[in-house]
Amino acid sequence: GAGVSQSPSNKVTEKGKDVELRCDPISGHTALYWYRQSLGQGLEFLIYFQGNSAPDKSGLPSDRFSAERTGGSVSTLTIQRTQQEDSAVYLCASSPTRLAGGPSYEQYFGPGTRLTVT
Amino acid sequence: GIQVEQSPPDLILQEGANSTLRCNFSDSVNNLQWFHQNPWGQLINLFYIPSGTKQNGRLSATTVATERYSLLYISSSQTTDSGVYFCAVKDGYGQNFVFGPGTRLSVLP
Numbered sequence A: 001g002a003g004v005s006q007s008p009s010n011k012v013t014e015k016g017k018d019v020e021l022r023c024d025p026i027s028g029h030t031a032l033y034w035y036r037q038s039l040g041q042g043l044e045f046l047i048y049f050q051g052n053s054a055p056d057k058s059g060l061p062s063d064r065f066s067a068e069r070t071g072g073s074v075s076t077l078t079i080q081r082t083q084q085e086d087s088a089v090y091l092c093a094s095s096p097t098r099l100a101g102g103p104s105y106e107q108y109f110g111p112g113t114r115l116t117v118t
Numbered sequence B: 001g002i003q004v005e006q007s008p009p010d011l012i013l014q015e016g017a018n019s020t021l022r023c024n025f026s027d028s029v030n031n032l033q034w035f036h037q038n039p040w041g042q043l044i045n046l047f048y049i050p051s052g053t054k055q056n057g058r059l060s061a062t063t064v065a066t067e068r069y070s071l072l073y074i075s076s077s078q079t080t081d082s083g084v085y086f087c088a089v090k091d092g093y094g095q096n097f098v099f100g101p102g103t104r105l106s107v108l109p
Helices: none
Strands: A005-007 A010-013 A019-024 A031-037 A043-050 A065-069 A075-079 A088-095 A113-117 B004-007 B010-014 B019-025 B031-037 B043-048 B052-056 B059-064 B069-074 B083-090 B103-108
Touching: A005 A088, A010 A019, A019 A088, A019 A113, A031 A075, A043 A065, A043 A075, A075 A088, B004 B083, B010 B019, B019 B031, B019 B083, B019 B103, B031 B069, B043 B052, B043 B059, B069 B083
Parallel strands: A010 A113, B010 B103
Antiparallel strands: A005 A019, A019 A075, A031 A043, A031 A088, A065 A075, A088 A113, B004 B019, B019 B069, B031 B043, B031 B083, B052 B059, B059 B069, B083 B103
């Protein structure tokens, strides 16, 4: 079946503009994660959605970053008033339903959106 | 929070050689995954292995949860194995995954 998709694949924006990045998870996956990867670096957790529960926003670096997930499926990551340090690849991952009290399941990643702020 | 270390940070091999990559973590985990990030940036699942041993072709992995480490073995390496290998863990308390810094592998023809 189809994997995780993200759009756009590349985005160039001017400093101070707002951007929206989209993630379509694998159908039926209830968990969705956003990460950021700066050039040559590891992955930095941003936000986690699980079903209809309140999201874990503990990784968002500032209040300029926000995310929503509509209908438990598609997610949008919004960065307001972009700064040059926001330039990075933004990666989305989804994983299947986690059984109550059971182990977490494996994540599947999308191809990412490369954001360049000029 | 949980800390993840990977070693070595960089590894250069001749095609056909074998290698072992290591992931150490600071606390008990209920989820551990190995990923390969190819030169185009795509993260590819290799193993979901919170404990035990798994094999998939030339790759195998072992996690010793009680001693807080995991190993990824690559045998008969090929140039297409080049890229960065990450391990990622989640403990029983947090909701987010913590990634290690990665091992950058270069396989030379």
